[in-house]
Amino acid sequence: MHELSVSSAIVDTAIKHAAGRSVTSVHVRLGTLRQVVPSSLEFFFEIVARDTVCEGAALTYEIVLGRLRCAPCAVEWEVDQPAFRCPECRGSDVGVVAGNELEVESIEVDQKEAALPCTA
Amino acid sequence: MHRVKVRVVEDALDANNTIAQANRADFDRAEVAVVNLMSAPGAGKTTLLEAVLGPGIDGVRAGVLEGDVAGSLDADRLADLHIPVVQLNTDAGFGGECHLDANMVRSALPALDLEALDLLIVENVGNLVCPAEFRIGEDARIMVASVAEGQDKPLKYPLMFRACELVVVNKLDLLEHVRFDLDKFRYYLDQVHPDVQVIATSAYTGEGVDELRAWLAGVPARARVAV
Numbered sequence: 001m002h003e004l005s006v007s008s009a010i011v012d013t014a015i016k017h018a019a020g021r022s023v024t025s026v027h028v029r030l031g032t033l034r035q036v037v038p039s040s041l042e043f044f045f046e047i048v049a050r051d052t053v054c055e056g057a058a059l060t061y062e063i064v065l066g067r068l069r070c071a072p073c074a075v076e077w078e079v080d081q082p083a084f085r086c087p088e089c090r091g092s093d094v095g096v097v098a099g100n101e102l103e104v105e106s107i108e109v110d111q112k113e114a115a116l117p118c119t120a
Numbered sequence: 121m122h123r124v125k126v127r128v129v130e131d132a133l134d135a136n137n138t139i140a141q142a143n144r145a146d147f148d149r150a151e152v153a154v155v156n157l158m159s160a161p162g163a164g165k166t167t168l169l170e171a172v173l174g175p176g177i178d179g180v181r182a183g184v185l186e187g188d189v190a191g192s193l194d195a196d197r198l199a200d201l202h203i204p205v206v207q208l209n210t211d212a213g214f215g216g217e218c219h220l221d222a223n224m225v226r227s228a229l230p231a232l233d234l235e236a237l238d239l240l241i242v243e244n245v246g247n248l249v250c251p252a253e254f255r256i257g258e259d260a261r262i263m264v265a266s267v268a269e270g271q272d273k274p275l276k277y278p279l280m281f282r283a284c285e286l287v288v289v290n291k292l293d294l295l296e297h298v299r300f301d302l303d304k305f306r307y308y309l310d311q312v313h314p315d316v317q318v319i320a321t322s323a324y325t326g327e328g329v330d331e332l333r334a335w336l337a338g339v340p341a342r343a344r345v346a347v
Contacts, residue, residue: 002219002250005219006133006253009133012135014128021124033278034279035253083311091314094314102131102133102253106126106129107125109123109124110121110122
């Protein structure tokens with residue numbers, strides 16, 4: 001249900017970077033260690049984008065697999081299920097390398113010729 | 121007219137995190153430590169708070185910010201304990217937000233006399249998914265799981281069980297009536313959040329409540345060290 005809030009946050013981020021230009025697509029990166037449901041995100045995105053420069057924009061996403069690293073062992077592994085102990089030493093000094101993303105990676109905007117400078 | 125790609129690379133929740141930092145700055149200025157108390161609906165957050173705060177925490181002036189979709193039932197219960205309680209309802213939006221975010225907490229701050237508190241406990245909206253995603257400016261997060269919910273919950277809601285410093289297993293008094301193996305729960309929890317602290321309680325019988333009170337009593341001192 002928080003996909004509504006997350007969608008609003010994504011739209012707000014896109015609006016900020018669009019600087020008044022019309023947004024045609026928004027690309028986000030979603031880590032598997034977060035609990036965001038992509039289909040639900042798309043549904044709410046379309047609704048909250050209405051009456052903004054993001055209206056009608058496509059939401060595309062890339063799923064980032066959870067990747068953990070055991071500091072003492074210097075071992076990295078991918079997780080598709082919750083298992084946060086090191087498979088080698090069974091230790092708990094484990095950090096998240098990837099998978100926590102909830103990131104607006106880029107947007108595509110319609111740029112008028114010789115108009116606003118690109119903010120990228 | 122042509123199409124331009126703009127690189128953004130920004131966390132979608134940056135705006136929330138910025139407000140959470142502003143909350144945190146206000147809390148630090150008033151020297152009040154803040155705990156975000158989370159659980160599924162009906163895990164016993166309010167009853168635990170009654171059990172802990174009824175007798176009070178020695179040397180700690182505690183208050184509660186009560187988050188609910190609607191109504192003030194929980195706040196009314198806690199107000200009976202004669203502690204500062206402020207109700208925060210989330211139903212002004214899309215039929216009621218399922219979590220508290222930093223901005224909602226910020227909107228409630230004027231109603232709280234932070235200077236008169238050492239510890240503010242924010243009782244989040246009952247929900248095992250959404251509250252874990254939104255920081256509110258807290259020093260510590262507690263997750264309450266009751267035995268009636270089942271032993272496998274850490275595996276099903278890993279983010280929530282990871283986004284906390286303490287897991288409270290409540291309703292121990294129901295253990296004989298439900299299929300809940302505490303050792304199995306601890307094993308599953310260890311898969312998801314190795315070495316997280318666990319306190320087992322029954323808000324009804326009082327078992328473990330002193331231990332939880334002692335943990336809460338230590339939050340302001342631990343928060344000061346962290347600043």
